[in-house]
Amino acid sequence: MAGARVAIVVLLAATAAAASGCGLPFAVRTAPPTLEEFLDRVDPICLRGHVAADDAELAAEEAAAQARWPSNRVEAEIRFGRAAALRAAYLAARALGEPPARRRAYGRWLTAMGQRARVYRRWGEAWLRGDEERMSHLSVRVDIALHRTDVLGERLPFDVCGSGDPAFNNSPYEPGKHPPREYTGVFPRKDREKVSSARGLWLGHRRIGRVYDVVNQPGSTVAFLRYKRKYAPLALDGSVELFRSREKPGLYWLALQPPKTRTPEWDAAEAAGYLPQD
Secondary structure: OOOHHHHHHHHHHHHHHHHHHOOOOOOOOOOOHHHHHHOOOOHHHHHHHHHHHHHHHHHHHHHHHHHHHHHHHHHHHHHHHHHHEEEEEEHHHHHHOOOOOOOHHHHHHHHHHHOOOOOHHHHHHHHOOOOOOOOHHHHHHHHHHHHHHHHHHHHOOOOOOOOOOOOOOOOOOOOOOOOOOOOEEEEEOOOOOOOOHOOEEEEEEEEEEEEEEEEOOOEEEEEEEEEOOOHHHHHOOOOEEEEEEEOOOOEEEEEOOOOOOOHHHHHHHHOOOOOOOO
């Protein structure tokens, strides 16, 4: 009975306080976050967005291998997946509301982030149609959109969102775990046809990535390579070489060769069981 009376007293006090416009003396008041605290909530959103984009790319590649999609659809689905991940990150950041300071600068960065997701989507649509002129144009637009979000993000005290892909080496979140997945390999110009026909990127008997574009430059051929995430750290110190099948002389592939001196990345890959066993 005493407990009930206490509850009634508290309820009445609350009602009176509300009627008078005053808060209760024991009400907890939380201070608004500082700009740094607010942006600390945005940084993990950027990181999760890029990891989700990588996951979407892997899912598209796996689906393509099972369903035997044509190459233009594979590239389109990869871009659709990245666009969806970037848009989800944009919406999550927008849902946090406005920062306590630097609102205009933050708003410009957030708008650029949304525009980047839309450009990625249009790039995928161009790949799906096989519209090479549009693909080339949107490739430049994507680079510009990425540069713009980076520049605008660098003007704010972000730790992650203003540094390109925050899953790369300098991220304070899981440093070094998610390095870049795209690299290049340089070959003699005379080998362009062989490199263009290469059946994937291999490490021993394990397929660790693929060739997604080949471009001629004066005196050389450049292959653009996309690694599977867990093998990407090995690209920093390994070298890529062109090989030809003994049984099928017209069959070529690219293989990642280990460095002469082992690095921590290669040691970690061996400990995790990623390297083929001799």
